[in-house]
Amino acid sequence: MTTTRQPITRRRFWFFEFYRSAVGKKWVMAVTGLILIGYLLAHMVGNLKMYLSPEAINAYGESLRDLGGHLVPRTHLLWIMRIGLVVATYFHLHSATTLTLLNRRSRPDKYDERHYAAANYASRTMIWGGVIIAAFVVFHLADLTWGWGGAEFVRGMPYENMVASFSRLPVALFYIIANLLLGVHLYHGAWSLFQSIGINNPRFNEWRRWFAYGISAVIVIGNISFPIAVQAGIVG
Amino acid sequence: MDLTLRVWRQSGPGDKGRFEEYPAPGIASHMSFLEMLDIVNERLTLAGVEPIAFDHDCREGICGTCGLMIDGRPHGPWEGTATCQLHMREYHDGDTITIEPWRAKGFPHIKDLVVDRRAFDRIVEAGGYITVSAGSAPDANLIPIPKEAAEYAMDAAACIGCGACVAACPNGAAQLFVAAKYSHLSLLPQGQPERWSRAEAMVDTMEHYFGSCSNHGECEAACPKNISLDFIALLNRDYIRAKWKNRRLAGQS
């Protein structure tokens, strides 16, 4: 093999050409990942209102629909954000799938013996952790947004819905396990995204790891506190 | 000391390949790993067995020709050394050593422990060069370069192109090699004229042959020259910048 090959000629609109390359897909994965991290953080912080009072979180849920106040028609801004999230999720999953298939093809033969020196559990389970998290997100939406979860569901009453859902032990456990997996996923992703978009400076490279630790710890601890609080009877 | 080798034997690309065990008695601890292989091969030849094919040249860690997966570690257990710099004092009497070739789609198998690494040449041809005015040699230090930049470029230039990064990568990616070859030119003033076309050409050529970097960091751990992942970030950043760049302002960098 190895005859001289020309570089791929890229002719379409520059962004599509960029996305066609693996480096471009990693860039898109990083940027969409950052958007999703931002969302996760806001979602977790918003839900902390559950500890204030049932009225506080129900009013918070309602005010999300009023985002933008009188500037935009009701729920429009919320829908724009939702569509943005769906698009970000789509590209995050699309680039992940394409790159995983490429990487499998690029390493067809296994070593008989291989000792990893740097790759860790988090970096090696990104794809399957990601699949489980995606499945969890679908379940979570069905459970607490669409109300298909089986527990008595009342639209616009997030506090009551959450308590009803989390008081079922298997559901509470599933939320906790899924969030721990999310933490593992975020631990690699929140560091890796800096490399993928090329943010690297000896002055704060150390800080990138702490960012990944911090972001995954804050999101996971916040999220799993909800089912634990319901199960422990602190909230209910 | 007496050792046992478990060596990957494969007569050619069509062959399925298998491990074979060879006893290696009477190995001295001051031998290098490749000298040990030479001795085993000599004995195999005398016994009428085809010797084990492996790549080697300088045997002092500068040419990048040697490269073996030794007990599941590229270039063996020592950090920051090539296979040829590994010495038998690492091993003890009775040890079994497993030796495999680099395995990646971008490195097609040739024979036994030898793989075809010409994909690296294609990547360097695509952009790993600078334009200079021919003629008499210019004076040294004619172009002022900050010490930090010169040293950092030198860190990248330490790459010997052995392919351990590809061999180590769970994705069969060559990002560390390409990043090193890209950076040692693009960090210096002499490398600026082609900087943006180099970023595109080298990455696009790389992607013909190799997988994609997912930041495992195995390459950095395997590299006999300890080349840093930081260069991968530089390559990634310059690739996107190359897409944005108004090339008429290239000199403004």
Ligand code: FES
């Ligand atoms: S033989 Fe030249 S680097 Fe090992």
